[in-house]
Amino acid sequence: xxxxxxxxxxxxxxxxxxxxxxxxxxxxxxxxQAVRRALGREARAPAAQEIWALKDVSFAVKxxxxxxxxxxxxxxxxxLLKILSxxxxxxxxxxxxxxxxGTLLEVGTGFHPELTGRENxxxxxxxxxxxxxxxxxxxxxxxxxxxxxxxIDTPVKRYSSGMYVRLAxxxxxxxxxxxxxxxxVLAVGDxxxxxxxxxxxxxxxxxxxxxxxxxxxxxxxxxxxxxAILVHEGQLAVDAASDDAISRYLTSKPGTDRSxxxxxxxxxxxxxxxxxxxxxxxxxxxxxxxxxxxxxEFSAERIPDAIWLNLEIYSAEGICLIHLRNDFDxxxxxxxxxxxxxxxxxxxLPLVPGTYAVRVRLVYSRAGNxxxxxxxxxxxxxxxxxxxxxxYQSYVVVDRxxxxx
Amino acid sequence: xxxxxxxxxxxxIQPQSGWLPIDFxxxxxxxxxxxxxxxxxxxVKYKQTYIGVAWAILQPLVSTVVFTLFFGRLAKLPSDGxxxxxxxxxxxxxxxxxxxxxxxxxxxxVGNANLLSKIYxxxxxxxxxxxxxxxxxxxxxxAFLGAAMAFYGIAPTWRALWLxxxxxxxxxxALGCGLFFAxxxxxxxxxxxxxxxLTQVWMFLTPVVYPASLVPESLRWLYGLNPLVAxxxxxxxxxxxxxxxxxxxxxxxxxxxxxxxxxxxxxxxRAEREFADVV
Numbered sequence: 001x002x003x004x005x006x007x008x009x010x011x012x013x014x015x016x017x018x019x020x021x022x023x024x025x026x027x028x029x030x031x032x033q034a035v036r037r038a039l040g041r042e043a044r045a046p047a048a049q050e051i052w053a054l055k056d057v058s059f060a061v062k063x064x065x066x067x068x069x070x071x072x073x074x075x076x077x078x079x080l081l082k083i084l085s086x087x088x089x090x091x092x093x094x095x096x097x098x099x100x101x102g103t104l105l106e107v108g109t110g111f112h113p114e115l116t117g118r119e120n121x122x123x124x125x126x127x128x129x130x131x132x133x134x135x136x137x138x139x140x141x142x143x144x145x146x147x148x149x150x151x152i153d154t155p156v157k158r159y160s161s162g163m164y165v166r167l168a169x170x171x172x173x174x175x176x177x178x179x180x181x182x183x184x185v186l187a188v189g190d191x192x193x194x195x196x197x198x199x200x201x202x203x204x205x206x207x208x209x210x211x212x213x214x215x216x217x218x219x220x221x222x223x224x225x226x227x228a229i230l231v232h233e234g235q236l237a238v239d240a241a242s243d244d245a246i247s248r249y250l251t252s253k254p255g256t257d258r259s260x261x262x263x264x265x266x267x268x269x270x271x272x273x274x275x276x277x278x279x280x281x282x283x284x285x286x287x288x289x290x291x292x293x294x295x296x297e298f299s300a301e302r303i304p305d306a307i308w309l310n311l312e313i314y315s316a317e318g319i320c321l322i323h324l325r326n327d328f329d330x331x332x333x334x335x336x337x338x339x340x341x342x343x344x345x346x347x348x349l350p351l352v353p354g355t356y357a358v359r360v361r362l363v364y365s366r367a368g369n370x371x372x373x374x375x376x377x378x379x380x381x382x383x384x385x386x387x388x389x390x391x392y393q394s395y396v397v398v399d400r401x402x403x404x405x
Numbered sequence: 406x407x408x409x410x411x412x413x414x415x416x417x418i419q420p421q422s423g424w425l426p427i428d429f430x431x432x433x434x435x436x437x438x439x440x441x442x443x444x445x446x447x448x449v450k451y452k453q454t455y456i457g458v459a460w461a462i463l464q465p466l467v468s469t470v471v472f473t474l475f476f477g478r479l480a481k482l483p484s485d486g487x488x489x490x491x492x493x494x495x496x497x498x499x500x501x502x503x504x505x506x507x508x509x510x511x512x513x514x515v516g517n518a519n520l521l522s523k524i525y526x527x528x529x530x531x532x533x534x535x536x537x538x539x540x541x542x543x544x545x546x547x548a549f550l551g552a553a554m555a556f557y558g559i560a561p562t563w564r565a566l567w568l569x570x571x572x573x574x575x576x577x578x579a580l581g582c583g584l585f586f587a588x589x590x591x592x593x594x595x596x597x598x599x600x601x602x603l604t605q606v607w608m609f610l611t612p613v614v615y616p617a618s619l620v621p622e623s624l625r626w627l628y629g630l631n632p633l634v635a636x637x638x639x640x641x642x643x644x645x646x647x648x649x650x651x652x653x654x655x656x657x658x659x660x661x662x663x664x665x666x667x668x669x670x671x672x673x674x675r676a677e678r679e680f681a682d683v684v
Contacts, residue, residue: 015682085416086525087683101525109523112445113453119445126441127524155452397584 005179005210006061006116012092013054013079031052044236053387056162057236058092059229061210068225068242069214070249072377073142076234077214078183081105083183084212099210102129102177108168113157117148117167120156123379124171145196173200179210184217217355218246218283218379248398267304271297272360284358292346296360298374299339306335309342313351313380319350321395352392353384354381418445425674431527436680438526440482442534446509447541461542465497472497476614485616487645491557495644496613496637498550502543503633504604510583512597515547515590518684529670531588536580543572554644564643574662578632581665588676591684612637617650630659632665652659 054076061067071077083090085103110127111120123141125135135142143149146167148159157165216219220229221242228242230249238245275293286292294311313322324344326333333342361375375386432439447679449459469490476482477489510532514521517531547568550572554561590596611617620628628634631650635658640649649655 082522082681083418086416087522089421089678090418091420093420097416097418098413100414101416104526109515110520112449114449115445119448123441123445126438127520127526132437132440147498237599278602 003063003098004060005063006059006095006212008084008093008095009058010050010093011054011080011083011090011095013076013083013088014052014091015049015051052230052234054083054234055092056092056313057231057234059236059239061212063099063210064118064208065227066211066213066230067224068221068245069078069212069231070216070218070221070228070245071237075231077231078105079234080231081181081183081212081214093256097179099178100129101179101181102175103181103353104128104172104175105181105183107165107373109170111156111164111168114155116155117143117146117152117159120167121171128172128175129177130175134176142174143169145173152262153184177209180212182211182213184215203333205234216357216377216379218249218383219355222246227371267298267300267302267307267362267364267374269296269360269362269376272376272378274358274378277380280381283355283381285381285383288351288383292349294344294360295341295343296343296362297339298362300337300364303335303337304327304364305335307335307362307364309333309344310359310363311344312359312361313349314357314359315354319395321356322349349382350397350399352395354392354395355381356382406534407496421678423675424671427670432529435527435530438468438497439530439534439537442530443538446535446538450538454654456540458545461545465494465501465546467668468497468501469494472614475507482615483619485618485641485645485647487556487559487647491554491559491645492616492641493614494550494553495612495641498546499572499575499640500545500608500611500613500633501546502539502572503607503636505542506536506539506576506579507540507583507586507604508600510580511586511590511600513583514587514680515594515597515684521684522681523645528680529673530634532583532673533580536576536583539579540572540576550644559645561644562646567643568640571636571643574632574639574659575636577662577666578636581662581667581669584669584673588673588680591676591680607631607633616641617654622651625651625654627658629654630661632658632662635662 009193035127052210057080059067069077069080079088081103082105084095084097085101085105087103087105108120108124109127110124112123121139122132122135126132131137143152146163146169148167151159151163159167179217211224213221213225213304225242227240228238228245229236230238230245238248240248273295274284275292275295275385277286277292279285309326311322311324312320315321324346326342334340356379357377358380359375359377450462454460456463472493473490477484477493482489487495513531513535514528514666520526520531521528586596586600608614610631617625617628617634617638635655638655641647642649
């Protein structure tokens with residue numbers, strides 16, 4: 001049973017910035033450009049910048065294997081998944097896949113707010129590739145799993161967001177393809193429901209199905225995937241046991257954020273260090289009782305007009321909980337060539353135990369361009385008082401005293 | 406494990422370039438999704454409306470009244486010996502189908518942008534579903550038309566079965582144009598603003614308010630370049646007792662409809678590889 005079901009060879013995807021990202025110039029702009037070119041006013045359209053979102057990626061996955069895919073935002077993970085799931089074709093290379101493919105890039109794809117829960121189960125199931133007979137067979141199970149049976153004939157626009165997600169995930173969880181491609185879909189819903197879903201994914205993995213799982217949740221990657229690949233700046237950096245891949249991910253130099261689209265202007269994050277945390281296989285782990293400190297060093301080849309440093313902490317669901325920026329606090333960062341170090345110290349992070357993400361983001365402006373940025377992101381674990389069993393429905397903690405009489 | 410016996414599906418993912426054939430086997434495989442997309446469009450369309458499917462009748466009915474008043478009574482346009490209101494209504498039922506189907510299929514890709522960027526399925530299903538969903542309105546409209554004709558004492562004959570092939574011509578035209586416009590609309594949203602205006606002009610190039618017999622005999626084949634000519638004249642011929650319209654005009658018209666469908670489909674296949682990145 002060691003046959004290869006997915007073989008990717010030299011896969012690459014090129015985007016032309018200005019045609020892909022800021023895609024739609026109106027017809028008029030295109031027409032004006034064409035006329036200008038015809039009149040010789042403009043020798044050529046401004047050279048479109050081409051970037052390789054993915055370049056020369058090769059790997060193989062065997063039947064029944066669960067492969068994790070990790071990497072920073074913009075590293076090319078999602079592009080890889082979109083190519084594997086045939087949403088967008090590659091520019092280069094070739095992939096051979098043996099078996100029926102199911103894709104879960106988000107839960108509830110195609111859900112229509114006006115339709116009832118029942119109608120959406122059938123619609124969403126069909127979109128995910130299930131047959132009508134299959135959906136009918138699993139219908140009761142899906143409704144049970146979602147826990148919304150009372151509202152199954154209510155339009156989903158009247159659902160709470162929690163109910164919506166549970167129903168959507170319930171459909172997805174009952175998808176039974178031979179190969180399952182999953183993006184960060186577990187980052188939704190409350191903690192309890194997430195665990196239920198992780199359990200279901202675990203079953204999937206044990207059921208001998210081949211799974212490719214993209215996540216920022218290092219704990220989930222470690223639990224579910226024996227092997228992981230690390231995608232870094234569009235290239236496959238590591239293909240190893242997931243513990244090794246994760247530790248390489250956590251110790252790697254901060255990557256440049258591809259969403260900036262401009263040349264780097266010679267300014268880049270060089271080093272990001274933290275104090276008050278320890279490195280664990282799950283990412284950074286806060287040491288209770290110690291102040292949290294972030295030390296950032298960046299280099300500038302030329303003097304920027306202005307520079308801002310952002311420190312942001314996100315919940316597992318991607319909600320920005322804390323956003324610190326130097327100018328919010330009346331601090332200015334010296335504008336100069338060469339290296340600058342900035343430290344931010346926080347006495348206590350008022351967050352409940354759980355998994356978060358810390359993002360350091362450098363924004364600078366030169367000659368009026370403010371959109372250029374460089375950033376890096378780390379998973380952050382805040383340990384509970386006794387293990388990780390507490391179920392919080394909130395993010396923030398306050399100082400408190402309990403008394404019982 | 407239940408699929409172990411079934412032949413294993415092999416998918417090859419490669420860069421795409423140039424013209425691609427239409428994969429009918431895959432379309433057949435996804436037929437249930439097409440069904441659900443049509444059901445969704447229909448259900449959503451009439452949810453939270455007060456008069457519901459009566460909308461399917463109201464639109465051609467109001468146009469008939471207005472046209473009868475202005476073109477029939479005031480301008481006294483000829484109507485091939487039929488009462489003008491019947492003459493107009495027979496044309497407006499398939500015309501309304503065409504305009505609706507064209508409009509819906511043209512915006513179907515942009516309206517389903519989240520599907521395009523999140524999951525794979527043959528993209529052709531979206532405009533096709535939109536064009537087919539509008540057939541329900543056509544069926545309701547046709548039933549109403551039957552009642553109206555009975556009221557005027559015009560009984561249909563077996564010839565009425567010819568409505569089906571002529572409706573096919575309307576579907577081919579709407580879908581062919583819809584596929585083209587939908588692909589262009591992904592890149593240039595200008596298209597969706599052009600369509601209401603385009604259909605308005607198109608209607609006056611089609612024998613809706615006047616009979617095709619008003620066009621000089623020698624120019625009929627040229628007039629036939631508009632495929633809707635065959636649809637409307639075909640419907641009138643199938644339902645009312647009148648001689649078959651000019652044959653060269655009808656043949657040209659039907660061929661153009663076929664060409665539009667094939668051309669639209671191939672253009673769509675060529676454009677679709679960019680949809681997820683651009684939409």
